[in-house]
Amino acid sequence: MTDFKDIDEATRTELEAAAFRRLVQLLRDNPQVQNIDLMNLACFCRNCLSNWLKDAADARGVELSKDASREAVYGMPYEEWKARHQNEATPEQAAAFSKGAGGSHA
Template structure:
């Protein structure tokens, strides 16, 4: 088995990222707090990482623009359509599991 070239690796990573975004858009029933509690990251984290990468490359995006790229729609619209109020159990788990950077 041969390892992918650097260009191929970038292409494969981009394809995997697109697939992850597609999956998360289809699974709007999964709340960000649940993702944070189980995996330590959520859609907002992805949008922040995207924003960081764009800025490092000299591309000026706003937080709202990077969130729209990740969510597939304006963030406020996504929240209105899909976000539910976090339960006390979810909030307590988040307090324990929250990334401490």
Template sequence: MTDTTALEAAAFRRLLAHLRERSDVQNIDLMIQAGFCRNCLSNWLQEAAEAAGTPMDKEAAREHVYGMPFAEWKARYQREATPEQLAAFEAAQRRHG
């Protein structure tokens, strides 16, 4: 019998590795295209940890997802959102809101 949880965990680890390799992809672009971003993943991880009885604060969850402290990732990779990105984000929010 296949252990679905192990498969899902492996897929999640692969997703995290992929997102860490693609530091050029901004969170706002992920939100526009997919409706979620690295911060969403960290929130979901934190919620899952707490539901399992394992306290995890926001910063620990973000560090797990980003592979480094969030402030460090932000300083290294996050760019200021362009007016075009902000407009696309607002339009996406209206479509999916």
């Protein structure tokens, strides 16, 4: 069995990209999972993924707007996704975000 670190760089990149695409599809397929819940549970959300995508583009000199990176993750313009799927945070969600993992996201 090959260790992940021993796989050639091009293949590793392909595998990582496939995992990223699968995660993004899972999030698109489950819009009922709110970003604040993701932040409180895992310290990242859809916006984080879109920011990381933009950061990667910037690092490679690829022009990618914040709106375009969000649309790549959300599968639609961000404002449309918010109007369709985003709920107001409950007091419990907001409190958890303020005191816990959500408040320390990147």
